[in-house]
Amino acid sequence: MPQATLERDRRGDAPPVGEVYDVGSGRRMMVHHDGSGTPAVVFEGGAGAFGLDYFTIFALVAQRTTAVLYDRAGSGWSDPVDKKRGAAEIAADLREGLRVAGIDGPFVLVGHSLGGLLVRVFAQHFPDEVVGLVLVDPSAEGIPMASAGDEAIVRDMIARLRANPNLWREWYPEMFEDWEKLPEHIREPLIARHTEPPHDEAGLHDMLSGASILDETSNGPALPDVPVTVLTGMKVDLTPGRSDADMAAFNQIKLDAHRALVNAIPRGEHRVFADVGHRLNAERPDLVVAAIFDMLDRVANH
Numbered sequence: 001m002p003q004a005t006l007e008r009d010r011r012g013d014a015p016p017v018g019e020v021y022d023v024g025s026g027r028r029m030m031v032h033h034d035g036s037g038t039p040a041v042v043f044e045g046g047a048g049a050f051g052l053d054y055f056t057i058f059a060l061v062a063q064r065t066t067a068v069l070y071d072r073a074g075s076g077w078s079d080p081v082d083k084k085r086g087a088a089e090i091a092a093d094l095r096e097g098l099r100v101a102g103i104d105g106p107f108v109l110v111g112h113s114l115g116g117l118l119v120r121v122f123a124q125h126f127p128d129e130v131v132g133l134v135l136v137d138p139s140a141e142g143i144p145m146a147s148a149g150d151e152a153i154v155r156d157m158i159a160r161l162r163a164n165p166n167l168w169r170e171w172y173p174e175m176f177e178d179w180e181k182l183p184e185h186i187r188e189p190l191i192a193r194h195t196e197p198p199h200d201e202a203g204l205h206d207m208l209s210g211a212s213i214l215d216e217t218s219n220g221p222a223l224p225d226v227p228v229t230v231l232t233g234m235k236v237d238l239t240p241g242r243s244d245a246d247m248a249a250f251n252q253i254k255l256d257a258h259r260a261l262v263n264a265i266p267r268g269e270h271r272v273f274a275d276v277g278h279r280l281n282a283e284r285p286d287l288v289v290a291a292i293f294d295m296l297d298r299v300a301n302h
Contacts, residue, residue, distance in 0.1 A: 019101070027073070028079045034059070038105075044116075049115075051070045051076055052190050055183075061289060119135070127224035146208070150207065151208060168195050229291050230271070
């Protein structure tokens, strides 16, 4: 029986669901799983996202098979690390978290945004444990990543949010709409966790790692020969500091990049949605769950 650390309540900030497991050297990782069956479906979040942001699709998938969500080191309810880590280290960390939580493969990995790169890296390094990938509006080759020059802008935004927390709802209304769809016992702790220091810097840390994660993914080992489904949202998202025209142009770049990615994968499938944006998991969880269930069917019939 895997043991969750008994000290998880020491700080008075235990997650609303899930357990915090010791993954070595006293460092703790939040892992939550539900359901039964194989393959297990594991969710990897986007930049700044916590595992519980994906609770809606997680709960739906858990009705069919084992579903798993977790917090990367330094985000949500997982302890930070004291150095910048590469994508392979993040993948190895997830693998250890799955091990100590007693969750066996094989795995279907679901990666949203930056998580789309990270699940590819997991599959590159642990090919025998992965039977399929679902990439939800993923970061990919050809899509511009944040640059070092963006750091000052983001740090200024964080400082302004800390000085006036009411700006959270003003700047990110769609994000709050997503959170408010969650059950209350998940919603309130999750909003508090996202908006309180130092957890409000999780997106900044992910942003600063994005370019190196993309480079590591592109230059890593080949993907295993498994089915891959890529979902692309083409609706223009409300984005602070960017006009609708800017976002429409970005979406075209994204679409071209996703097409190129799918065309390079022997068993790739591409689903494009005109009426949903980057937040596919929250706006239209049914579309994401349908892709996951179709992937489970493909794996079962292969």
